Amino acid sequence: MDHRTVTLKNGQKVVLVDREQLRFKRHGRMFGLPDHLVAFKRVKLPTAPVKFSGSKNRTIKYPILGNDQYGDCYEADALHCIQTWTGNVGTEVQFDLRAVINEYLQLSGGDNGLSDDDVFPHWRGPGFQGHRILDEMTVDPADAAAIRLAMYLFCGASYTCSLLSGWLNATDPGTIWDANMGRPDPSAGHAMHLSGYDATAQAGQLQAGYFEDETWAIDPPIRLTPAGIRASDPEITVQFSLEMFGADGIAPHNGMSYEQLATLWVQLGGANLPPSPFPPAPGPTPVPPVPPGPPSSGITLLLPPGLPPGTYTVGPSGAPSVDPAQVLKIVDELLALFNIPPLAWPMSMRSRLLTVGQIPWGKVLQIIALVMAAIQGGLTPDKLAALMAQILAILTGQ
Numbered sequence: 001m002d003h004r005t006v007t008l009k010n011g012q013k014v015v016l017v018d019r020e021q022l023r024f025k026r027h028g029r030m031f032g033l034p035d036h037l038v039a040f041k042r043v044k045l046p047t048a049p050v051k052f053s054g055s056k057n058r059t060i061k062y063p064i065l066g067n068d069q070y071g072d073c074y075e076a077d078a079l080h081c082i083q084t085w086t087g088n089v090g091t092e093v094q095f096d097l098r099a100v101i102n103e104y105l106q107l108s109g110g111d112n113g114l115s116d117d118d119v120f121p122h123w124r125g126p127g128f129q130g131h132r133i134l135d136e137m138t139v140d141p142a143d144a145a146a147i148r149l150a151m152y153l154f155c156g157a158s159y160t161c162s163l164l165s166g167w168l169n170a171t172d173p174g175t176i177w178d179a180n181m182g183r184p185d186p187s188a189g190h191a192m193h194l195s196g197y198d199a200t201a202q203a204g205q206l207q208a209g210y211f212e213d214e215t216w217a218i219d220p221p222i223r224l225t226p227a228g229i230r231a232s233d234p235e236i237t238v239q240f241s242l243e244m245f246g247a248d249g250i251a252p253h254n255g256m257s258y259e260q261l262a263t264l265w266v267q268l269g270g271a272n273l274p275p276s277p278f279p280p281a282p283g284p285t286p287v288p289p290v291p292p293g294p295p296s297s298g299i300t301l302l303l304p305p306g307l308p309p310g311t312y313t314v315g316p317s318g319a320p321s322v323d324p325a326q327v328l329k330i331v332d333e334l335l336a337l338f339n340i341p342p343l344a345w346p347m348s349m350r351s352r353l354l355t356v357g358q359i360p361w362g363k364v365l366q367i368i369a370l371v372m373a374a375i376q377g378g379l380t381p382d383k384l385a386a387l388m389a390q391i392l393a394i395l396t397g398q
Contacts, residue, residue: 003015003016003017003070003071003111003113004016004017004187004188006168006188008168008171008216009169009171009172010171010172012068012171012216013068013069014064014067014068014216015067015068015069015070015071015072015073016071016073016163016187016188016189016190017071017073017074017113017189017190018113018186018187018189019160019161019162019184019185019186019187019188019189019233020186020189021113021114021115021189022074022113022114022115022116022160022189022190022191022235023115023116023160023235045149045264046149046152046153046254046256046264048145048148048149048151048152048153049152050198050199050200051196051197051198051199051200052148052151052152052196052197052253053195053196053212054084054088054151054155054156054195054196054212054253055084055087055195055196055212055214055221056087056088058219058220059087060083060084060087060088060092060195061083061092061217061219062080062083062193062195062214062217062219062221063095063097063217064076064216064217065079065080065095065097065100066097066100066101066104067216068216069101070101070104070105070111071108071111071112071113071114072100072101072104072108072113072114073190073191073192073215074113074114074115074118074119074160074191075100075103075104075107075114075119075128076100076191077158077159077160077191077192077193078119078123078128078158079095079100079128079129079131080192080193080195080214081156081158081193081239081241082128082129082131082241082243084155084156084193084195085155085156085241085243085244086243088155088244088251088252088253089243089244089245089246089252090246093129093131095129099129100129103128103129107122113189120136123136123239124136131241131243132241132242133239133240133241134240134241134242134273134274135239135240135265135270135271135273136237136238136239136240137150137237137238137265137268137269137270138235138236138237139157139236139237139238140236141229141230141234141235141236142230144199144208144209144226144229147194147197147211147226147229147236148197148199150236150238151194151196151197151211151238152253152254153238153254153256153261153264154238154239154240154241154244154261154265155241155244155251155253155254156193156194156195156196156238157193157194157236157237157238158191158192158193158194158236158237158238158239159191159192159193159194159211159213159224159229159234159235159236160189160190160191160192160234160235160236161184161189161190161192161229161232161233161234161235162184162185162186162188162189162190162232162233163184163185163188163189163190163232164177164179164181164182164183164184164185164228164231164232165181165182165183165185165188166181166182167181167182168188171216171218171222172218173218173219173220173221174220174221174222174223175222175223176206176210176222176223176224176225176228177213177222177223177224177225177228178225178227178228179225179227179228179230179231181228184231184232184233186233190215192213192214192215193213193214193215194211194212194213194214194224194236195212195214195221196211196212197209197210197211197212198210198212206223206225208225208226208227209225209226210223210224210225210226211223211224211225211226211229212224240261240262240265240270240273242258242277244261245258245278247278248278248279249276249278249279257276258276258277258278259276262276322358322359322361322364323358323359324356324357324358324359324395327359327364327367327395328343328345330364330367330368331343331367331368331371331391334368334371334372334375335371335375338375340375340379343384343387343388345388349388349392352392352396356395356396359395363394363395366394367391367394367395370387370390370391370394371387371391374387
């Protein structure tokens with residue numbers, strides 16, 4: 001198939017394909033937000049940050065991958081997605097150019113370009129250079145908020161379009177592609193990776209923010225405005241890949257787990273995904289039970305403010321009980337003696353603690369013994385969590 005070869009301002013040759021070949025035709029599943037579909041109003045969605053850098057502030061690089069000689073932009077787009085996923089988890093994967101071109105020529109039956117019917121079954125099956133996805137969805141290209149949320153949740157997106165005529169003359173690093181730069185050219189079809197965005201209100205034509213558009217190894221990348229996307233006969237897809245996750249099943253780019261993102265994927269229109277292949281997170285290390293403390297009648301602990309080094313006295317007192325807030329303060333002051341930060345009680349736990357009523361001194365001393373035993377054994381984050389659970393159980397009588 002004949003493709004259009006264009007020489008950019010810097011002398012770089014690039015190959016473009018027919019726009020219709022890139023168009024998504026296979027199904028109508030689309031990433032949906034509550035504003036789009038009434039059924040999704042039950043879904044509690046995360047809030048996308050104002051800025052997102054899938055390129056890790058340009059530390060991930062996106063080579064041209066043969067698109068200066070062949071119409072393989074759709075494969076380059078897929079490989080750039082893979083580089084974003086792997087680069088956020090660890091070191092971005094690098095691809096052998098000859099292997100990339102050979103895969104493209106075999107998949108396209110020669111230098112014939114690729115369609116979505118070529119790309120997505122291959123990506124879900126053997127995978128591009130062996131890198132597979134589990135599913136994909138289209139995203140409404142007219143809804144910049146939907147695009148940003150999809151990118152934040154699933155670490156980038158793919159973008160196919162007809163390039164506007166003026167865009168081919170605006171390829172300097174960091175240049176702007178906006179809607180007022182000519183008409184979309186159906187002979188200038190192109191596929192690109194959206195790696196990040198900045199939705200901060202900017203001056204002038206960037207007042208609606210921009211997306212970072214990875215193409216032709218331009219670095220810093222093209223700054224693509226939401227209006228520019230809408231004007232370019234666009235389609236945007238987002239993919240679900242296991243390569244977004246570390247060995248612990250957490251996606252470093254947003255801190256969410258496989259289970260959380262898989263649930264959102266289905267709620268937002270995607271296909272059902274398999275159970276998590278990642279090992280479950282280890283539970284808190286149990287703290288050995290502590291024998292009951294001394295009888296509560298007439299026993300108190302005298303703790304000077306700030307707990308400076310010294311000797312503290314346990315002696316008789318007329319007060320039979322103490323407020324739970326004071327118990328928490330006693331625990332934190334004991335920890336401070338050993339340079340351990342105060343316990344970060346979850347709000348739900350703290351609410352329960354502050355409603356249990358007065359605490360007998362016997363329970364207070366039992367808690368003190370528990371804290372001291374935990375300190376002597378070394379306090380890891382898991383042990384701290386277990387300590388808080390055991391304190392709560394003692395105070396609530398569970």
